[in-house]
Amino acid sequence: MKDLEVRIIFLVALMFTVLNVSAGSLPLVSISDPAGDDFGDGTLRYPQRDDFKTGDLDLLQLQISRDGQGFWFEAVLKNPIRAPGAVHATVGGDSLADSVRKGFYQFNIDVYIDTDRDDGSGNTFTLPGRKVRINADYAWEKAVILTPRPELMRQQLIGVMTEQYPDRTTAEIEASVDQSLFFPTRIKVRDKTIAFFVPVSFFGGSEGNNWAATALVTGAITTVSADFSLFPSAKKPLDILQLGVMQPVPGHPKDTFGYSGRQPGPVVDVLGASAEQQVQQLADKEDLTGVSWGTHEAADKAPVAASSVIPIAKLLQPEEAVVAKTAESGTAESHTNADVAIIKRLQALQQLFDRKLIDETEYKQQKQRILNEL
Numbered sequence: 001m002k003d004l005e006v007r008i009i010f011l012v013a014l015m016f017t018v019l020n021v022s023a024g025s026l027p028l029v030s031i032s033d034p035a036g037d038d039f040g041d042g043t044l045r046y047p048q049r050d051d052f053k054t055g056d057l058d059l060l061q062l063q064i065s066r067d068g069q070g071f072w073f074e075a076v077l078k079n080p081i082r083a084p085g086a087v088h089a090t091v092g093g094d095s096l097a098d099s100v101r102k103g104f105y106q107f108n109i110d111v112y113i114d115t116d117r118d119d120g121s122g123n124t125f126t127l128p129g130r131k132v133r134i135n136a137d138y139a140w141e142k143a144v145i146l147t148p149r150p151e152l153m154r155q156q157l158i159g160v161m162t163e164q165y166p167d168r169t170t171a172e173i174e175a176s177v178d179q180s181l182f183f184p185t186r187i188k189v190r191d192k193t194i195a196f197f198v199p200v201s202f203f204g205g206s207e208g209n210n211w212a213a214t215a216l217v218t219g220a221i222t223t224v225s226a227d228f229s230l231f232p233s234a235k236k237p238l239d240i241l242q243l244g245v246m247q248p249v250p251g252h253p254k255d256t257f258g259y260s261g262r263q264p265g266p267v268v269d270v271l272g273a274s275a276e277q278q279v280q281q282l283a284d285k286e287d288l289t290g291v292s293w294g295t296h297e298a299a300d301k302a303p304v305a306a307s308s309v310i311p312i313a314k315l316l317q318p319e320e321a322v323v324a325k326t327a328e329s330g331t332a333e334s335h336t337n338a339d340v341a342i343i344k345r346l347q348a349l350q351q352l353f354d355r356k357l358i359d360e361t362e363y364k365q366q367k368q369r370i371l372n373e374l
Helices: 002-023 150-164 170-180 275-283 331-352 360-372
Strands: 024-031 059-066 070-077 107-114 140-144 187-190 193-198 213-220 267-270
Touching: 024 213, 059 213, 070 107, 070 140, 140 150, 140 193, 150 170, 150 331, 267 275, 331 360
Parallel strands: none
Antiparallel strands: 024 059, 059 070, 070 193, 107 140, 107 213, 187 193, 213 267
16 A cells, blocks of 8 residues: 555656756757947947946847746846946936846847748838847848837837828727837846747747747847927937847947948847858848747748738838928928927927826926927
8 A cells, every 4th residue: 555655656746857847948940149349230339338238238148938927038138237226317416226127237138030941921120229230041020129118119110100101090000019119127137147938829829949030139228318490300219129129339439339341230249140141231230130940941930810910111111201391391391290209208308207208307308308409
């Protein structure tokens, strides 16, 4: 009887072990990146302030795993990830942690994912502010955008797209953004590692066994710029949108990346590329190549019903964008358009405040900057 009881206990324990393993996460891929290549095209210099040091944005590894609820992306950087609590916000004198609540503030990590591995499908552009393109062999269907203030950046993108496409409803634009872009809010920071969760529903049933990914790191801006001009411009709203990305300026600036020589783009590190390949692609404005895993063949795609959602390419692809009116429209009309633009900016700022995406101090200062333009 005792032998039988021991056998039963062993079988029950074994059953629970199997259940726990099956319920746990399944590793999909681990991609390494060379250390010491956090200089973009070779000319970028870190912001000249105490809370930015070489290595802070140096991506060393990206791991992707899957469980029953979704996908965990885990990035490892060279230096311990700095918390916002000890840093003062640029808007007001309060701690940055009052507005940046995800445990990090220095960087964005974009992961553009080719989920079908099908030649001729997918997008090759990246989000505004990144200023790079993806090689067609790695054209993406889904993009995961890790950023210190995800709710704010999503809302800013939707607001600017609504301004650029006034004939589209906010609901249409939100649906387009949410179908293709995900801004993680479930984030864990531990020493040099940051993990972020993406629900299984976002990938539409794709299991991740046969994907390709192009990932890039940029310096993060944690406020929404209110630098709006009243002068007519041929540039479209999406053309001037930084969407949380530091843009490099000449010299040794304090609050963004600097450079000498010809102007580089804002990308600091590209996953998987050798340092030589990264420098060449960024310096020569070449399309970025990603990393693939699995069979490297077109993934089986389940039939999907026709969708009424606007493809994100029709809204974000530069050549698809609506051309804004220029100064030729006439002085009176230009001033009218400028006034309307100011009103829309104030309304967008009010929405951010009402949704508690920015605090009162940030709201007042940004509002004053807009009003100063008048």
